Amino acid sequence: MNNLVPPPATSGKSLxxxxxDALLPLINLVFLLLMFFIVAGQIADDPLPELPTTAATDQQQQPYADLVITETGDWQVASEKVNADQLLGKLPAPNPDQPLKIAAAETLSMADLESLFRQLEQGGYTDVLLLTEPAS
Known part of the structure; x- marks a missing residue:
């Protein structure tokens, strides 16, 4: 009987x-990568230089907000305390190009925010920007 598939050309080498022979290039590549990262780690060991501070970060200036919600849950528009009935009348008119900016205290519950968002949605406000303080 004749073999349909010829035997592989092994040039006399065992399996x-x-x-x-097939693993040797892979081992060389891994070795070269290891050397590259060792050298790159030694070069980048210097710490980054200090960045200059700006005057704006030192002054702790608060951003402008259309509506401020205090820690006690009071609503303020233009530094004037308002209640739920007065809120929509005191806020600027809804503008699709500019969202309503709300600054809320971190102690405010999500339930309070949801009820406020529902009231604002009924008033025609579709975009709201919630201002937060950076983590310190």
Whole structure:
């Protein structure tokens, strides 16, 4: 009987020798990558220089907000305390190009925010920007 598939050309090498020959380029590549990261880690060991501070960060200036919600849950528009009935009349008219800016105290519950958002949605405000303080 004749073999339909010719035997592989092994040039007289055993299976183990052929596997070793195939792994040698991979081992070389891993070694070169390891050397690259060792050298790159030594070069980048210097810390980054200090960045100059700006005057705006030192003054703690608060951003402008259309509506401020205090820690006690009071609503303020233009530094004037308002209640739920007066809120929509005191806020600027809804503008699709500029969202309503709300600054809320971090102690405010999500339930209070949801009820406020529902009232604002009924008043025609579709975009709201919630201002937060950066983590310190």
């Amino acid at each position: 183990m020798e052929r596997v070793e």
